Amino acid sequence: MxxxxxxxxxxxxxxxxxxxxxxxxxxxxxxxxxxxPGLEVKNSYVASQHFDERKAAQEALGWIVAGTHEAGQLRLTITGADGAPVEVAELQATLGRATHVADDLEPNLVFDGTAYVARLDIDDGNWNIRMKATAQDGTEFVQRVILDVIR
The missing domain is CATH 1.20.5 (Single alpha-helices involved in coiled-coils or other helix-helix interfaces)
Known part of the structure; x- marks a missing residue:
């Protein structure tokens, strides 16, 4: 019932x-x-005022950037429009997860004649290299490079 x-x-x-x-x-x-992780910029309106100028200057460099991680080595390759490796005047890079900043690290990237390399053991998954490079002529180049680590 x-x-x-x-x-x-x-x-x-x-x-x-x-x-x-x-x-x-x-x-x-x-x-x-x-x-x-927080804000990318403090004031997006102010940052947008010179966006087109910075984008044009960055695109004029003709750089292609790629990141890989194999056998405990992080490799950040920057090539010019002619396909030759580019050695920058200054490079800052932060390696971190796409979703949080808890695992962020700043690898000590050293130019080996073809790419910027650092010995680094990281877990599998989706990582981002947030880089800021300064060209020899002073042009700033900012890019987020996606790095998929699969063993």
């Missing part, structure tokens, strides 16, 4: 169902906010 569905039962079903939904949403929101 089935029990009768009363108002208390319906209220309990309603509270449990929506309570679960709200708890899951709050948990996901908290985790998203706590792992967010």
């Amino acid at each position: 089935a029990k009768e569905l009363t108002g208390k039962h319906v209220l309990l079903i309603f509270v449990v169902a929506f309570g679960t939904i709200i708890a899951v949403n709050l948990t996901l929101a908290f985790n998203a906010v706590s792992t967010f």
